Amino acid sequence: MLKTSFTYNQTSVRLEIEGFPDTSLGHLDGQIGVISSWKIELLGSADLEGKREHLQELMLRVLPYARYLLSGVKRPFGNNQSTVSISSYGQTHQLLLRSSQPGVEPLQIYLDDAELSDLVRCLDELRLDSRVRVSWDLPENNPLTRKELVNRVPFIQRFGAPFIGSTAFALVTFVTLLLTVELPPDENHIEQSGSISTSKNEKLALINQDYF
Numbered sequence: 001m002l003k004t005s006f007t008y009n010q011t012s013v014r015l016e017i018e019g020f021p022d023t024s025l026g027h028l029d030g031q032i033g034v035i036s037s038w039k040i041e042l043l044g045s046a047d048l049e050g051k052r053e054h055l056q057e058l059m060l061r062v063l064p065y066a067r068y069l070l071s072g073v074k075r076p077f078g079n080n081q082s083t084v085s086i087s088s089y090g091q092t093h094q095l096l097l098r099s100s101q102p103g104v105e106p107l108q109i110y111l112d113d114a115e116l117s118d119l120v121r122c123l124d125e126l127r128l129d130s131r132v133r134v135s136w137d138l139p140e141n142n143p144l145t146r147k148e149l150v151n152r153v154p155f156i157q158r159f160g161a162p163f164i165g166s167t168a169f170a171l172v173t174f175v176t177l178l179l180t181v182e183l184p185p186d187e188n189h190i191e192q193s194g195s196i197s198t199s200k201n202e203k204l205a206l207i208n209q210d211y212f
Helices: 052-070 113-128 146-150 155-179 187-211
Strands: 004-009 013-020 034-042 048-050 084-089 092-097 107-111
Touching: 004 113, 013 113, 034 052, 034 113, 048 052, 052 084, 052 113, 107 113
Parallel strands: none
Antiparallel strands: 004 013, 013 034, 034 048, 084 092, 092 107
16 A cells, blocks of 8 residues: 655645555545655745644634634634634734644744645645545535624624714704704884884874764
């Protein structure tokens, strides 16, 4: 049973895996069912190596992180106890790898968008390669929830426009109410009207006297 190796190349990333077919599952020569070693060469960074479970966790963190990023959601994957974690760091992406050996400091790698894209393509090629008969146990790529899509918009942008609109409406309503308030009647006008009416009555009285 010969050892088989496959290589996946992109501009800044090179991924190589080695392994054997799993004859108990009926694998053929030229297939890999058991990964014996793997290595990722990152341009300008340290090479990454480890066991099969380390490669699987790398895929488990990086692939969904990139998918969320494409949807405009910057969400970290992994925590302080994870072997692999990735998060946004300014204009770059921080890949953090923790060794299982005590006393070894975590390895920090910073990737720009192009390097992250190359890494994702290599991992995707490996995951979709029919010659690699490995079950990666990765979650399904379900659509993002409505809450996750809403949270990608900053709080000020989400509520700023409605707040400004409500304030403007209230201000216009207040000004309109002020303009429609009836002014008090003019007392001078009332007095003049009253005197005119009185003089007319007096003239009518005089006319009646002369007539009769």
